Amino acid sequence: MKKTLYPIKFTPILKAKIWGGEKLKNLLRKQSSASNIGESWEISDVEGDTSIVANGDLKGQSLKQLLNTYKSDLIGYKNYEKFGNTFPLLIKFIDAKEDLSIQLHPNDALAAKRHNTFGKTEMWYVMQADPNSKLIVGFNQKMNSETYLKHLNAKTLTEILNFDTVKTGDGYFIDVGRVHAIGAGVLLAEIQQTSDITYRVYDWDRVDETGNKRELHNDLAIDAFNFNMPDDFRLDYTKTENTANTMISCRYFTTNYLKITKAITKTNTHDSFLIYMCVDGEITITANGLSSKLQSGETVLIPAALKTVELQSDNATLLEVYV
Template identity: 55%
Template sequence: MKLYPLKFKSIYKERIWGGNKLQSQLNKNVTGHSIGESWEISDVKGEPSVVAEGELQGKTLQELSKTFQEQLLGKKVHDAFGTKFPLLIKYIDAKSDLSIQVHPNDKLAKERHNSFGKTEMWYVMQADKGAKLMVGFNKEVTKEEYQEHLNNNTLTEILNFEEVKKGDVYFLPTGRIHAIGGGIVLAEIQQTSDITYRIYDWNRVDAKGNARELHTDLALDAIDYTVHENYKTEYQETQNEVTTIVNCPYFTTNLIPFTGTLSLNHADKDSFVIYMCVKGNVRFKTQNHTETLNFGETLLLPASIKNVTIHTEETSELLEVYIS
C-alpha cells in the first residue's frame, strides 16, 4: 500500500456551549444542536482519527504512523515523537462562551498526567458582530491577587477581552489564560493533548442542574501571570503567497490566500503537512492522486510527498501546518 493525501472522518463533540454552525456554515454531516468541536486529525488516546476514503480507508492514524513511520511523519518528527502523532486539529463552533481555562506546559503535564502540554493557536473563520475572545490579563497581577478575584467572583475584571473578526490569529502558549466567546467559529491547531484546567464557567449548569468540574487548584501553578501589551498575532497577508502566521517549536502555521494555480514544494521540510480549508474550495494534485478540499475540510499530506499543485476557481484560503 502507498501513501496518498489523506482525509479523515470528523469526530464530533457535543459541548454545553456548542451550536449548529459546523453544519450550517462548514457543511459538516452532523445532527444535533450543541456540536461544539469537529476533531479533524486526532491521535488522542481513545479518540483516533480514521481514514475516510481510498485504499487505506478504515485505518486509524495510529496504525498509519506505526506502518509508515518516517514516510508519514518525517524522520525528524518520528525521532522526536515516535509513532505518536504530535498535533490535534479542530474546528470549533462556540454558540456561547467557553469556560475560562488554561493548559499546563510539557513539564507539568508530564508530571501530573503523563501527557504533552498544550500550546495552541486560533484562526478566526467567522465572528458575529461584537463577538469577543478572552486572552491573558489586562493588568499585572500576582498569584494572590488572582486568587482573591477568583474567590470574590470578580475574575473577569482582570481579564483581557478582545472583539474579533475573520482572519484574526491568536497564539496561546501554555500558561496563557483564555476562552473563546460566543458567536465565533475558528480553526484550532494544538499539541496532541486533551489536558484542560477549567478555572471559571460563568456559574452555568447542565440540563440536570449540575455545574462542570473546575480545576482551580491545578491551574494556580500552570498560569503565566505576565501581562502583555498585545495578544493578537499581527501578519501581512499577500495574495498567491505563503505567509507564516505562527512559528513555534511545536508547529508552524502558514496562510495561503490564492486564486488560480500554485505549485508547492516541501523538499525543505522533514514533516507531514496539514491543510485546512478556511475559505472556498481547493483541488490538490500530486503525482498519483487528485483530491478536492472543501471549506471546513482538512487534508494530511504525508512527509514522503514533496510536490503538490493546488488549484481554485475562486479566491480560497488554506492554513498550512507542519513541524519545523
C-alpha cells in the same frame, strides 16, 4: 505490501458541548443530528479519539495504524525520532454558541508529571464571528497570583480579563500558562499539541441539563499560570496571494496563511508532513498524482514523503501547518 501514500482525509470526530451550536453543521457541513456540536476534531491521535481515514486505498485505517506502517514517511524523520508512533498535533474546528469556560493549559513538564501527556500550546484562526463577538486572552493589567486569587474568590474574575472583539482572519497564539476563552458567536480553526488537558477556572456558574455544574480545576491551575507573559498573543501577518505567509512559528508547529487564486506548485522542503485546513472557498490539492477536493471546513494531511503539492483554486484560503 505498503499502499502508495496520497493526500489523506479523515472522518471528523464531532464533540457535543454544553456551549456548542450548529455552525459546524450549517456552515461547514458536518453531519450530526445533535444541536450542540462544539468541536470537529479533524486530525486526532488523542487516546480514545484516533482519526480514521475517509478516502482512498487506506480508507478505514486509523491514524495510529498509518504511523505504525509508514513511520517517517508519514510525519518526517526528525518528528518520528522525537514522537515515535504518536502524531504530534490535534487539528480542530470550534463553534462557540455560548462562552467557553475561562481556562488555561499546562506546559509539557506539568502535563507529563500530572497526566503523562504533552502540554497544550495552541493557536486560533477566526473563520467567522457574529457582531461584537469576543475572545478572552490574557489579563487587562499586570497580574500576580495574589491579585488573581482575590478576584477568583470574589467572583470578579471578568474585571481583570482582556476581552478582544474579533473578526474573520484574526489570529491568536495561546501559549501554555495564559488564561483564555472563546466567546459566544465565534467559529474558529484551532491547531494545538496532541493533548486534551484543560484547567477550567470559571464556567459562568452554568449548569448542565441535570442541574450540575462542570468540574473546576483551580488547585491544578494555580501552578500552571505564567503571570509574566507579554501581550504578544495577537498574530500580525501578511496576506500576499499565492504564497505562504507565516502566522506563527513556535517549537511545536508552524502555521502559514495561504490565499490561493490560481494554480501553484509547492515543494515541501520541511522534514515534516503538511496539513491543509480550508477555511474559505474550495480547492483541489494534488500530490503523487492523486487529488483531494477541499471545501471550507475540510482538512487534508500530506505525508512527509510527498514532496510536491499542487494547489488549484480561483479563490480559496488555507492554513498550512507543519512541525
